[in-house]
Amino acid sequence: MRDQKAVTNDQDLILIDHHGGEYAITESAAPILGGDGEQLGAVLVFRDVTSARKLSSQLNWQAAHDPLTGLLNRREFEHQLNRLLETAQYGTKTHSLMYLDLDQFKVVNDTCGHSAGDELLRQLTSLIVKLLRNDDILARLGGDEFGILLEGCQQADALRVANLLRLEIQKFRFGWQGKTFSVGVSIGLTQISGEIVDPDEIMSAADSACYAAKENGRNRVHIHEVGTHKRSIHLKEMQWVHRIQSALDDNRFELFVQPITSLSDPVANSEHYEVLIRMVEPNSPLVNPGAFIPAAERFNLMTNIDRWVVKKVAGIISDLVRQRAKNIPLFSINLSGTSFSDDGFVDDVLATLREHDIPAHTICFEITETAMIANMTKAVNLVNELKSAGCYLSLDDFGSGLSSFTYLKNFPVDFLKIDGYFVKDICHDPIDYAFVESINQIGHVMGITTIAEFVENELILEAVKTIGVDCVQGFGVKRPFEFSTLIESIKS
Secondary structure (H helix, E strand, O other), rough: OOOOOOOEEEEEEEOOOOOEEEEEEEEEEEEEOOOOOOEEEEEEEEEEOOHHHHHHHHHHHHHHEEEOOOOOHHHHHHHHHHHHHHHHHOOOOOOEEEEEEEHHHHHHHHHHHHHHHHHHHHHHHHHHHHOOOOOOOOEEOOOEEEEEEEOOHHHHHHHHHHHHHHHHHHHEEEEOOOEEEEEEEEEEEEEEEEOOHHHHHHHHHHHHHHHHHHHHOOOEEEEEEOOOOHHHHHHHHHHHHHHHHHHHHHOOOEEEEEEOEOOOOOOOOOEEEEEEEEEEEOOOOOOOOOHHHHHHHOOHHHHHHHHHHHHHHHHHHHHHHHOOOOOEEEEEEEHHHHHHHHOOHEEEEEEEHHOOOOOHHHEEEEEEEEHHHHHHHHHHHHHHHHHHHHHEEEEEEOOOOHHHHHHHHHOOOEEEEEEEHOOOOOOOOHHHHHHHHHHHHHHHOOOOEEEEEEOOHHHHHHHHHHHHEEEOOOOOOOOOOHHHHHHHHOOO
């Protein structure tokens, strides 16, 4: 204090009392001056900032960590990835990145609730941590996805670690309220060698490899290699995102319909059509759904497409009602599994029906059995709300699940569409014939109307007639055609 001014030190200081207690402090000192301006001494003040420092430390921790598992979060993981990219680019070290996606996690979540899913994630976190080195970096990237950075780890060693993780997770059993579950993990592996310096590209490569592992049968490890077929598929799907979003923005979809024909009394029963979608692209043929639906599902655009279809069909029915059209058909609209998970989807659908003031019984919503099983709780809620509003419900691809009949008992649907996988070979495979016969019988016992898909020729048609299936659909009955053509025929 040579200039006789007060000074403050805000650096991190620790004060230890005579009992050994530690306090975070800041210090300041001010001179004591006499009447003649002479410095007689100084006042030293310590300010206890322990609580403030603890709060700051806590906030910093929360900003970098996942609150459920205590692992690093995606933002901090990407920060660490940037650090390793620099060491790989300017040094001689090679690192490895693993992208993990749990298999069958949704089964636990939907069967036992989110509390069980959270506990499963915590237990798996503890398991994975024990299998890694102390300086390996593990993060929860979101949902049931994890990332691992192995510093200074060559691909061969990383592959050994990945397979160890896969095998140990495969052996792991999760218990909850008397139920036991097994899970698997699909792992994408890529190297950080300095050849790729964009962290987003590195993450995309690992994600792509993980996606390929799932496509190849799940519960396996896939190594990313530049230019591989699976990588090109993933990149093509990513290119679809802009095309799909552009089509939604510009209203460039066209609807088709395919009849669902009654075999029991085709005259007395009202007409029933499944609504199908095509994408319209400038100066190109119509794009079939098989080309863009996989990308829409992977990149969370299917719910937007579902909303578009519901609004479009509701508008068409509303026009028919205003024009006093007779015998308005029943239209079946397919819903994706991702729409179940959207908390606002059902409210939007019901609001659309009210807005257009259409009879709810003119619409049937179709959901696949696999989507229903993967999202059981939300699927049941969706079905109950839509049925309460007066809509019909149809369960598509029935028979594809291992426990189809068990799920059906708790799923109040009006129509049961028998999986075309069994129907198409019904004339040649006695097992497929028995499957169709059993499904049809169970459906009738439960008072559900049965529909056979993939009726491609007269032989199949006669076979399902003999079994007693109620309705048929397929190219052997009638091919899909433009919705507009149907509307014109109704109006006339």
